[in-house]
Amino acid sequence: MTSKLPNNFYIKKRKELLSKSKADLIVIGANGQIQMSLDQSYDFIQESNFLYLTGINDPGLILVLSKTETFLILPETNDYLETFDGELDLGNIKHKSGITKVFKNDQGLIKLGNMLGSIKVVHTLFDETDKLKTYAITALPFRANLLKLLKELNKKIKFINIEKDLARLRMIKSSEEIDLIKQAAKITKSAIEDIKLTKLTNTKEVALELERLMVENGASSWAFKPVISTGQASTVIHYVDLDQKLNKNNLLLVDVGCRYLDYCSDISRTISVGSPTKRQGLVMAAVKEVQDELIGFLKPGISFRELEIKTEQLIGKKLIELGLIKKATNKSIRKYYPHAVTHHLGIDTHDLADYSSPLEENMVITIEPGIYIEKESIGVRFEDDVLITANGAKVL
Ligand SMILES: [Mn+2]
Known part of the structure; x- marks a missing residue:
């Protein structure tokens, strides 16, 4: 520890x-x-x-x-x-x-x-x-x-x-800070992996169970109000009301983090409550691929603006493949992906930083692409916390 x-x-x-x-x-x-x-x-x-x-x-x-x-x-x-x-x-x-x-x-x-x-x-x-x-x-x-x-x-x-x-x-983290964020991320990821959805009936219970698992592993509290939503509600980016019933036909979007010795993690996973339909699986795979490509794209010198443009390009391609749009424009893409792909992470979940500065070694940021299809009640987001190194990014 x-x-x-x-x-x-x-x-x-x-x-x-x-x-x-x-x-x-x-x-x-x-x-x-x-x-x-x-x-x-x-x-x-x-x-x-x-x-x-x-x-x-x-x-x-x-x-x-x-x-x-x-x-x-x-x-x-x-x-x-x-x-x-x-x-x-x-x-x-x-x-x-x-x-x-x-x-x-x-x-x-x-x-x-x-x-x-x-x-x-x-x-x-x-x-x-x-x-x-x-x-x-x-x-x-x-x-x-x-x-x-x-x-x-x-x-x-x-x-x-x-x-x-x-x-x-x-915005430039020292090695001790990186260790704490890494530990916070580890606690959050294992809580999401260990949760047994079959025993739970609603999102409030999911929250309580996640909190219990995280506190058991050393977390002091949530890092921010947990977003745990399902079906139509998960197409709302910051859906913080824990009022949804779990339903085998729906996906469950979990965007949570914990505070560990003053430092935060911020992790999003989209899982299926039962087993996913083909369509749900395709959207999940699309977002995961975008996330992997973005993490591979990261290196010192890249600006937040470039990162956002790259994200739009990648998501635009996927939206066409999914038959959601015909032409990838800022407007057509933003209908299905209305938020930013990244923020700095540290003592604050949205950490204080100069967002006009390009990426530098020892910055810790999130990478969180998503696709939200309101009329299909499908909301998918994957988010990890990454460390910028001289050679690229390392997932914490
Ligand atoms: Mn985030």
Whole structure:
């Protein structure tokens, strides 16, 4: 079994970020708890950049990083929290992150305020208020809170968004990270292989069984909301309602991943609940062939745009063979293949990266072609996680 990243990983990444960004001062906040109801919060998920730079999974901390010193500021606490949730384990925080200076909230903010007296430019993460418009989700409030707090400490400071520098750093994986993603992929693939569908009656049970198998093998949780769909529903790309009955005549599309020691896997398989019809078999074989060809096509230097064009060409050919289209055009192909074929994978399932950069050695991406035929209730996707090497791609 692979072990957690040692603190010299985080020390190295903080150093790299400082030199890459040429920043004098970097301030990055952890996520906080979000209220779900009364005194209950949603499951806590750490801000992935904070996690990448510290290894710390606790809420509310602030990382301060400069050429001369690195320290953490603890969140405000009170008797209620300390009684019910226990106190933060400072020894553990220092050990995990390799950061020896950890200040209480008020002391830390005074120290940061003093630094802001001479350093007027702060590199930090911007709040993303446009998320609501694009994805119908409200952006996490913690970045906005931190920006406000910094402004309160010194009105004159200017902010620079450090996201691009973090993206460039995070998209090239070190060997320890690759090992963790590989282990996460292995856990997910064996769970899908080991599941016994004959004993199950609906997609909710499939989800519970997959989760049980993955947790048994060391996963901490799902990497993202599982997509487990069948029949017509599997032609909807992100069908996350686990409300389908298993039916021997239908295919089952499983797009799932787990989190293993903070790193994610993302695997899709299409299997038949009974035995596939000839038509279902043909579509499955077509998508699998496209996936194999794409993995063979990968090498350093190829851009995401080229990869997407190649995917369209390959799928277009298959759609003609399957009698679904007469002429392969962007529009005719996209009717049956409406999503992207790849994304970076890491601490986040859709990992932070610069998607204008071509493939480089030690990037980890997914390859996930699909064909969705609504009128035939056939949805097929195959997805694997691959490492880009000097000679091509290696499936993890
Ligand atoms: Mn994916």
